[in-house]
Amino acid sequence: MDDYFAEAEEHIIAVRRSLLALEASIGSNLPLPVLEELFRSFHSLKGISAMVELREAELLAHEMESCLRLIREGHVAVTSTNFETLVDGAKVLEAVVVAHRSGQPVPPVGRVLEQLESLARPAATKSAVVRGSVGSGESSKAGADRAVWRVTFTPSPELVARGVKVDTVRSRLLQIGQVLSVAPKVVPGGGVSFEFDVETDRDQELATWKEDGLTYEPLRTGLNAEASESDADRNSGVTELSTVPEISQGIATSGRTNFVRVDLARLDDLMRLAGEMVVTRARLEATLQRVERHVPFQEWRDLQEHSAGIERQLRDLREGVMRVRLVPIGEIFRRMPFVVRDLARDTGKRVQLDLAGQATEIDKFLIERMMDPVLHLVRNAISHGIEPSDQRIAEGKPPEGTIRLSAATAGESVVLEIADDGTGIDVQDVAERARTRGMSVPDGPIDARTLLDIICAPGFSTRDEADRGSGRGVGMSVVRRTVEELGGALGVKTEAGRGTTFQITLPLTLAITDAIIAHVGEHTFAVPQSAAREVIEVETTALRSIERNELLAYRGGTLPVIRLAQLFSIPVQDRPRFHAIVVGTGLAAVGLLVDRIAGQREIVVKTITDPLIHVHGVSGATELGDGRLVLILDVFALSRTARDRPHQIEGVSA
Numbered sequence: 001m002d003d004y005f006a007e008a009e010e011h012i013i014a015v016r017r018s019l020l021a022l023e024a025s026i027g028s029n030l031p032l033p034v035l036e037e038l039f040r041s042f043h044s045l046k047g048i049s050a051m052v053e054l055r056e057a058e059l060l061a062h063e064m065e066s067c068l069r070l071i072r073e074g075h076v077a078v079t080s081t082n083f084e085t086l087v088d089g090a091k092v093l094e095a096v097v098v099a100h101r102s103g104q105p106v107p108p109v110g111r112v113l114e115q116l117e118s119l120a121r122p123a124a125t126k127s128a129v130v131r132g133s134v135g136s137g138e139s140s141k142a143g144a145d146r147a148v149w150r151v152t153f154t155p156s157p158e159l160v161a162r163g164v165k166v167d168t169v170r171s172r173l174l175q176i177g178q179v180l181s182v183a184p185k186v187v188p189g190g191g192v193s194f195e196f197d198v199e200t201d202r203d204q205e206l207a208t209w210k211e212d213g214l215t216y217e218p219l220r221t222g223l224n225a226e227a228s229e230s231d232a233d234r235n236s237g238v239t240e241l242s243t244v245p246e247i248s249q250g251i252a253t254s255g256r257t258n259f260v261r262v263d264l265a266r267l268d269d270l271m272r273l274a275g276e277m278v279v280t281r282a283r284l285e286a287t288l289q290r291v292e293r294h295v296p297f298q299e300w301r302d303l304q305e306h307s308a309g310i311e312r313q314l315r316d317l318r319e320g321v322m323r324v325r326l327v328p329i330g331e332i333f334r335r336m337p338f339v340v341r342d343l344a345r346d347t348g349k350r351v352q353l354d355l356a357g358q359a360t361e362i363d364k365f366l367i368e369r370m371m372d373p374v375l376h377l378v379r380n381a382i383s384h385g386i387e388p389s390d391q392r393i394a395e396g397k398p399p400e401g402t403i404r405l406s407a408a409t410a411g412e413s414v415v416l417e418i419a420d421d422g423t424g425i426d427v428q429d430v431a432e433r434a435r436t437r438g439m440s441v442p443d444g445p446i447d448a449r450t451l452l453d454i455i456c457a458p459g460f461s462t463r464d465e466a467d468r469g470s471g472r473g474v475g476m477s478v479v480r481r482t483v484e485e486l487g488g489a490l491g492v493k494t495e496a497g498r499g500t501t502f503q504i505t506l507p508l509t510l511a512i513t514d515a516i517i518a519h520v521g522e523h524t525f526a527v528p529q530s531a532a533r534e535v536i537e538v539e540t541t542a543l544r545s546i547e548r549n550e551l552l553a554y555r556g557g558t559l560p561v562i563r564l565a566q567l568f569s570i571p572v573q574d575r576p577r578f579h580a581i582v583v584g585t586g587l588a589a590v591g592l593l594v595d596r597i598a599g600q601r602e603i604v605v606k607t608i609t610d611p612l613i614h615v616h617g618v619s620g621a622t623e624l625g626d627g628r629l630v631l632i633l634d635v636f637a638l639s640r641t642a643r644d645r646p647h648q649i650e651g652v653s654a
Contacts, residue, residue, distance in 0.1 A: 001101075002263075004052050008097050011041040013334060015090050019083075020337050026078055030071070039068045045093070050181050054100055055197070055219075056109045058181050059148075060093040063116035076119065085115045148180065148219040149203055154193040156213060164212045166194055172209065176202040264364055267325050274318050275512055275604030279623050281314055282601070315602070318512050322363075326508070329407045329414070330358030331367050332374050336405060339375060343382045350389050350400040351382055357407035362414045366506055369486055370416075373479040377418040377502050378403060380475070385422030385500055395497065397421070412508055412530035413488075419501040425494040430454055449588055452492045456480040487528065487619060489588075489636050515603045515622070515632065516581060518594035520564045521572040524630045526603055526622055527592065531635045533582045535597055540576055552580070552591060561591040562638055567617065583635040590639040605632060 018038045025031055046061035067086065070076040092112045099106045153169045173179050177200025187193050197219060206216045288307060292300060333355050344351040386401035393399050404419045427446050434441045434454045442450065454460060458477040483490045488506035507513065507530055515526040516535065536554075543550045543561065552559045561580060565572045572595065580591035603622040619634035 001052060004048055004054075005097070005101050007048055008045060008057075011045050012090075012094050012097070014038075014041045016334065016338050019087060019090060020341070022078065022086075023083060023341075026080060026083055030078060032072070035068060035072045039065060039072065042068065046181075050183050053183065054096070055181075056106050057093055057096045057100075059113060059197070060089055060096065060109055060116075062180055063113055064089050064093070067116055067119050082119055085112075085119050088112050089116050147201070147203065148197055148199045149206065149216050150219050151196040151198050151206065151214055151216045152193055153196070154187065154191065154213050159213050162212075169194070169196070169209075169212070169214065173198050173200075176200050176205050262324075267321070267364070271321050271325065271512070274314075274321050277314055278318065278512060278602055278604055281311060282624060284310075318602075322508070322512070325363050325365070326361035327364050327367055328358060329360045329362050329367065329416070330355075332371055333358050333405055333407075335371070335375070336378055339378055340382065340403060343379060347382060348388065349382065349386050351386055352400050352402050354402055354404040355406075356404065360407040360409055360414060362407075362506065362508060366486060369482060370504075370506070373482050373504070374405075374416070374418065376475040376479055378405070381418060381420040381422065381500070385420040385424070387423050409508070410505075412513065414506050414508060416504040416506065417501055418504075419499060421499040424496045424498055424500055425451065425455070425492075426496070427451055427494070434460065448492055448494075451494070452480075452490065455492075456490070484634075484636055487531075487634075487636075489584075491588075512602065512604055515601055517598040517601050517624070517630070518579070518581065518592075519596050519598055520568070520594050521570040523568070523570055524598070524624075524628065525564065525594070526601070526630050526632045527581050527583070527635060528632065529600065531583050533584075533589070536580050536582065536591075538578045538580045538591070538593065540574075540578070554582075554589075554591070559589055559591045561593050563593045564633075565593075565595075567638075584639045588639050590635075592633070592635070592638060603630075603632070 014037060018034050018041070021031065021034045022038070025034075042061045042065040046058050046065060049055075049057035049061060064086065067076065067089075071078055076082065089112050092107065092109055095107050096109065098104075151169075151173060153166065155164075155166065159165075170179065170182070173196055177198045180197040180199055181195075182197075183195050185193050185195055203216070203218075206214065285307060288303060295303065336355075337353055340351055340353045381403050382401075386403070387395070387397075389399040392401065402421050404417070406417045406419075408415050430451060431441050431446055431454070434457070437460065439454065439457060439460070441454065446454075456476045456479070460476075480490050483504055483506070486506055488504060491503040491505070492500065493503070494500040507528070514529040516529055516532055518525050518527060538552060538561075543552055545551075550561045550563070552561050559580075559582065564570070575595060578593045578595065579597050580593050581597075582589060582591050584590050601624065603624075605620050605622060607620045617634055617638045618631050619637075620632040622630050622632055624630055
């Protein structure tokens with residue numbers, strides 16, 4: 001089943017890509033290669049779904065394949081209505097696979113099957129294409145009276161002697177209807193039977209073949225019953241596609257021989273082993289330092305060379321394992337064109353999607369976790385940002401709005417931006433809504449960080465009513481929490497009438513990283529090097545206290561500082577100078593005051609996920625070469641602490 005889901009995922013990705021390419025050709029000459037790719041994808045999905053006995057997916061893929069064959073042969077025109085039918089079929093097919101994978105009830109497929117059959121049947125009748133069922137004089141009945149039957153044939157030596165074989169049964173069934181699928185099945189005792197799913201309106205003839213080893217039972221009744229079932233489903237909301245989880249995207253490859261599928265858990269184990277080797281290497285280095293004075297110089301030099309060689313090889317191994325885990329961020333991007341298209345259609349807006357940096361690579365684990373946050377930001381951009389076409393024209397803008405997704409590597413981090421050229425965020429309206437909800441909002445201009453705090457507050461929304469895209473007041477809170485749980489940061493830039501840009505900064509990987517080791521009193525902390533801008537020495541006399549907050553003159557401005565000793569209640573002696581680790585950028589920049597810097601180390605990150613032992617400002621722990629456990633600081637949480645302290649001191653929770 002794992003192989004089935006992986007292969008189905010590849011075909012579904014290819015279907016999405018091809019349908020989007022096909023939409024651009026509606027009303028003109030259809031690209032034959034795109035139709036061929038769609039046809040092959042659905043044909044393959046039908047085959048592998050039959051192998052795992054996922055009948056709903058098999059039937060849907062079969063009907064999609066039939067429609068595409070008629071389109072390819074010129075018997076069916078690709079109109080906007082027909083294209084929407086194909087899109088609905090692809091969505092429900094994907095939902096069926098997802099439901100089966102997660103162990104959830106398979107969504108009803110009757111309504112979509114009816115639409116696909118209605119699309120194919122008139123063309124098939126008009127062009128005299130025999131769909132394996134309609135004989136002369138019976139085409140007028142190919143409608144509400146047709147039903148799908150499960151016909152089971154169990155061969156035996158006696159039947160074979162009479163000339164009744166599998167091919168014989170197949171020929172008979174083709175004369176009275178359309179054979180949708182055939183699958184062998186092992187029966188108790190070691191025998192084999194064959195199950196035929198047949199669509200026909202001449203089921204009375206099936207009863208005459210019982211003596212030839214055939215049994216039959218209905219799978220679906222006529223189309224009128226299907227329509228009633230689909231109406232009930234629509235009224236109950238069961239078939240609403242927005243409530244069905246979507247399959248996670250992987251890398252669709254055409255050259256299968258050059259790729260090997262590997263379970264992510266195995267890569268996790270390999271990364272864990274590499275991490276343990278990093279710790280062991282650090283212990284070896286500490287041991288060598290202790291025995292240096294007891295070893296002759298020449299032998300000591302050889303030991304140093306061997307140790308340095310192991311360190312280089314271990315770093316190469318770590319980077320190699322990381323490269324294996326890295327996948328293009330295009331896995332996230334490829335899902336978005338479908339989302340943009342659907343929401344634009346639902347809202348009546350005209351939206352185009354611009355993608356950049358799809359080859360930027362990031363850890364596979366981060367890809368899985370970031371899919372939903374990016375999806376929510378794209379939905380928000382359409383629902384809240386992009387204006388209707390007439391409003392855009394009145395404002396002197398192009399009638400079609402643009403959403404831009406871009407990704408780029410910056411050192412050991414990946415910067416992901418979701419931007420739109422819409423109306424922007426009305427900062428004053430956001431502030432007023434926050435005040436009416438009892439939230440604490442500082443007087444005066446609202447900076448970008450405060451704006452982000454407001455819109456990411458649980459329950460806050462600028463919509464009075466929820467719709468499919470937004471308005472429930474939980475999305476942005478989840479987006480921010482997810483980003484920060486992954487060791488990243490979320491930022492926002494907006495300009496009235498020009499649009500909004502959300503920026504997500506994430507580490508390339510979470511398993512092994514370089515860190516700055518700092519001492520505070522008798523305690524040791526690790527600060528991820530990717531989050532540190534620089535380390536500066538600070539004289540105690542250079543600190544200024546304002547409203548119980550300490551500031552430092554820094555590069556023509558001021559820098560709020562946090563004494564880690566005070567934050568974590570660590571007893572320390574007064575010192576004439578400190579070291580400050582500068583983290584964050586712009587208004588979010590903060591200096592973390594420590595007693596001294598011990599150096600830079602390669603550390604293995606152990607994330608703290610248990611909420612009962614989670615501490616604000618601490619994201620995880622690591623082990624150094626001497627066996628001590630060292631806490632890893634959550635610099636983004638600490639920077640928020642520094643920014644919010646003025647409001648907390650006044651007795652108001654920020």
